[in-house]
Amino acid sequence: MLYLGCPQWSSTHWKGRFFTSHCPNNKMLSEYAHIFNSVEGNTSFYADPKPSTIEKWRTDVPDSFRFTFKIPKRFSHEMALQNCHQGLTAWLTLFEPIFDKLGMIMLQLPKSCGPEYLSRIVEFSQLLPKELSLGIEVRHLGFFDKADNERRFNQFLMAYSYNRIMMDTRPLFSEPATTSAIIDAQQKKPKVPLHVIATGNSPVIRYVGCSNLQANREFYGPWLKKINLWLNEGKTPYVFFHTADNYDAPLLAQQFINDLSREDIQLGAFPAQKQPQQTSFL
Numbered sequence: 001m002l003y004l005g006c007p008q009w010s011s012t013h014w015k016g017r018f019f020t021s022h023c024p025n026n027k028m029l030s031e032y033a034h035i036f037n038s039v040e041g042n043t044s045f046y047a048d049p050k051p052s053t054i055e056k057w058r059t060d061v062p063d064s065f066r067f068t069f070k071i072p073k074r075f076s077h078e079m080a081l082q083n084c085h086q087g088l089t090a091w092l093t094l095f096e097p098i099f100d101k102l103g104m105i106m107l108q109l110p111k112s113c114g115p116e117y118l119s120r121i122v123e124f125s126q127l128l129p130k131e132l133s134l135g136i137e138v139r140h141l142g143f144f145d146k147a148d149n150e151r152r153f154n155q156f157l158m159a160y161s162y163n164r165i166m167m168d169t170r171p172l173f174s175e176p177a178t179t180s181a182i183i184d185a186q187q188k189k190p191k192v193p194l195h196v197i198a199t200g201n202s203p204v205i206r207y208v209g210c211s212n213l214q215a216n217r218e219f220y221g222p223w224l225k226k227i228n229l230w231l232n233e234g235k236t237p238y239v240f241f242h243t244a245d246n247y248d249a250p251l252l253a254q255q256f257i258n259d260l261s262r263e264d265i266q267l268g269a270f271p272a273q274k275q276p277q278q279t280s281f282l
């Protein structure tokens with residue numbers, strides 16, 4: 001199984017292009033789930049939803065859909081993974097009703113969290129339910145040293161079958177900062193080395209594409225081979241497609257899947273393509 005998606009399910013720019021023209025905001029997730037089978041749940045990184053919102057998310061998607069919610073930044077950034085037990089327990093209780101549609105929870109660590117904090121990462125991860133799949137994204141360059149620091153980190157991940165999240169920002173940084181969206185994305189996205197490794201059964205790729213959709217083929221070509229290899233090994237990869245402003249993220253995902261050329265893996269049709277087209281009379 002291959003899970004694919006974008007870093008969001010709600011975008012007014014997608015109305016009429018991917019979603020139906022008059023799709024109400026509270027129906028965007030439902031229409032998104034007609035196209036993709038997963039999503040990066042970034043909203044949980046910044047704020048806790050209401051229980052009723054979580055229940056609606058759960059009922060808006062089919063049984064085969066899988067969310068990948070981020071652990072709140074208050075634990076990873078503000079509390080630096082310390083004294084989190086009570087708050088984390090409350091957060092897990094809040095999300096428990098959607099556990100059956102949860103493919104993974106994602107721990108995104110700040111650039112300030114280096115190898116010297118590995119023991120904190122280990123202790124924090126042990127607070128999470130064993131039945132939940134965990135992906136961890138690091139941004140400190142010490143975790144990319146191809147030496148003892150990175151080796152210890154990868155060994156920890158493999159020991160617990162945790163997944164190392166791979167952030168591929170090469171396409172984003174390959175183009176000049178000619179628009180406000182690219183400038184903003186290049187300031188916010190990490191420019192870290194790409195080390196390809198599957199430490200668990202569900203390797204995660206966060207691919208940040210360049211504006212020229214065709215130019216992305218040069219960067220994701222090797223990913224096509226790697227994903228096919230992982231699938232043949234019985235792994236369950238997750239791939240999330242970003243662009244600087246995410247305006248064309250679904251088109252990038254569609255191009256990628258077409259190039260993957262597997263009959264057993266397809267995106268759903270864009271709901272916008274199914275809506276009746278207005279007829280003009282000349």
